[in-house]
Amino acid sequence: MSDELEAELREQVRKLCKRYPEDYWQEHDRARTYPEEFVNELTDAGYLACLIPETYGGSGLGMREAAAILEEINRSGGSAAGCHAQMYTMGTLLRHGSDEQKERWLPQIASGALRLQAFAVTEPDAGSDTTSISTFAERDGDRYIVTGKKTFISRVQQSDLMVLLARTTPREKVTKRTAGLSVFVVDLRDAGDAVRVQSVETMINHETNEVFFDGLEVPAENRIGEEGEGFAYILSGMNAERILLASESIGDALFFIDRCQIYANERIVFDRPIGQNQGVQFPIAEAYIRTKAATAMRDQAVALYDGGEPCGPAANMCKLLASEAAWEAANVAMDTFGGYGMAVEFGVERKFREARLYLVAPVANNLILSYVGQHLLDLPRSF
Numbered sequence: 349m350s351d352e353l354e355a356e357l358r359e360q361v362r363k364l365c366k367r368y369p370e371d372y373w374q375e376h377d378r379a380r381t382y383p384e385e386f387v388n389e390l391t392d393a394g395y396l397a398c399l400i401p402e403t404y405g406g407s408g409l410g411m412r413e414a415a416a417i418l419e420e421i422n423r424s425g426g427s428a429a430g431c432h433a434q435m436y437t438m439g440t441l442l443r444h445g446s447d448e449q450k451e452r453w454l455p456q457i458a459s460g461a462l463r464l465q466a467f468a469v470t471e472p473d474a475g476s477d478t479t480s481i482s483t484f485a486e487r488d489g490d491r492y493i494v495t496g497k498k499t500f501i502s503r504v505q506q507s508d509l510m511v512l513l514a515r516t517t518p519r520e521k522v523t524k525r526t527a528g529l530s531v532f533v534v535d536l537r538d539a540g541d542a543v544r545v546q547s548v549e550t551m552i553n554h555e556t557n558e559v560f561f562d563g564l565e566v567p568a569e570n571r572i573g574e575e576g577e578g579f580a581y582i583l584s585g586m587n588a589e590r591i592l593l594a595s596e597s598i599g600d601a602l603f604f605i606d607r608c609q610i611y612a613n614e615r616i617v618f619d620r621p622i623g624q625n626q627g628v629q630f631p632i633a634e635a636y637i638r639t640k641a642a643t644a645m646r647d648q649a650v651a652l653y654d655g656g657e658p659c660g661p662a663a664n665m666c667k668l669l670a671s672e673a674a675w676e677a678a679n680v681a682m683d684t685f686g687g688y689g690m691a692v693e694f695g696v697e698r699k700f701r702e703a704r705l706y707l708v709a710p711v712a713n714n715l716i717l718s719y720v721g722q723h724l725l726d727l728p729r730s731f
């Protein structure tokens with residue numbers, strides 16, 4: 349995509365987002381409700397299907413466009429967290445599913461007829477140590493029976509389908525801890541009482557849940573790829589997730605910087621704009637520089653991803669840099685706005701809460717540091 353087309357795409361997304369002003373997000377934040385109208389409009393515009401190839405009804409665009417869409421949503425003051433997973437969760441199916449599975453689900457995901465926004469990996473007793481998960485899928489003829497418990501599984505109530513990672517061989521029976529895990533597409537519409545969902549209340553308006561599987565039957569034809577190879581399939585999707593969520597963080601950082609720019613010029617105290625004080629101005633400039641650095645690393649990850657090159661290091665590093673830049677900008681905005689940073693009507697405190705999430709999810713930044721230490725710098729493994 350040319351720079352001009354990217355600029356046009358960004359402008360279109362900004363236009364759509366203008367129809368969802370601060371009041372809209374505050375109302376949903378206060379009531380802890382799902383921004384259904386916004387998600388529907390993004391779906392209808394085809395933005396959430398941008399990574400699905402045209403043969404399956406998507407727009408067949410790349411990571412560059414997907415990153416630009418999510419960045420603009422968050423920069424506008426909105427939150428892409430309610431729908432970002434519809435963009436990338438299907439990647440596991442696209443890369444590792446059979447032709448029949450892709451034909452069955454992708455066109456409907458692309459049109460929005462089916463929502464695939466739930467991605468079930470995290471478990472209370474495993475946390476960041478994914479290979480220690482214990483949710484088990486037992487083969488029984490032409491189906492699997494799933495039993496176990498997951499936590500922090502987002503948008504289950506807003507999804508028709510869920511991508512699930514479960515053990516199919518107990519950890520003590522595999523020689524490599526990454527072996528014996530399998531990936532399934534679960535049709536939540538057929539699940540009945542076998543899937544119980546309990547909302548986890550959080551400091552942000554984010555639909556996330558504990559999920560209990562009690563003898564859930566999943567047809568064997570819903571298994572993606574080979575049995576026991578699921579860990580690699582899930583890992584292959586994580587680069588996309590990291591680049592896209594880094595883009596949301598960059599959008600958040602720019603939201604704060606935009607707001608600071610205006611406020612620091614307009615707010616007069618001691619007969620001058622507060623931004624004239626270097627104590628106010630320099631932190632804004634510093635947050636801007638860090639955001640630009642994160643953007644450069646994100647753009648590098650995007651170019652590698654779209655070029656089909658290995659992008660794990662860049663994807664991980666841009667996620668860390670972008671989440672830190674957003675958090676720094678969030679704190680700078682709180683300082684710049686003084687007491688008004690705390691006042692709900694200014695929107696800064698809501699974004700401040702939302703920006704904090706990406707330091708720990710979808711992967712905690714410590715895990716990125718250990719990845720870089722161990723895999724790029726050849727330092728001793730800590731786990």
Ligand SMILES: Cc1cc2nc3c(=O)[nH]c(=O)nc-3n(C[C@H](O)[C@H](O)[C@H](O)COP(=O)(O)OP(=O)(O)OC[C@H]3O[C@@H](n4cnc5c(N)ncnc54)[C@H](O)[C@@H]3O)c2cc1C
Nearest residue numbers: 467468469470475476500501502554556709710711712714
């Ligand atoms: C709002 C929200 C939505 C989420 N949505 C989803 C979802 O849809 N699907 C899903 O599967 N998961 C989801 N998650 C889970 C998220 O991916 C995890 O919270 C995250 O991976 C960290 O796991 P944990 O919370 O169990 O932390 P832990 O693994 O318990 O870690 C706690 C702290 O210890 C640190 N730590 C742990 N081990 C090490 C180590 N070896 N070295 C250094 N530091 C270490 C971590 O960095 C972290 O700071 C969501 C989480 C939240 C909060």
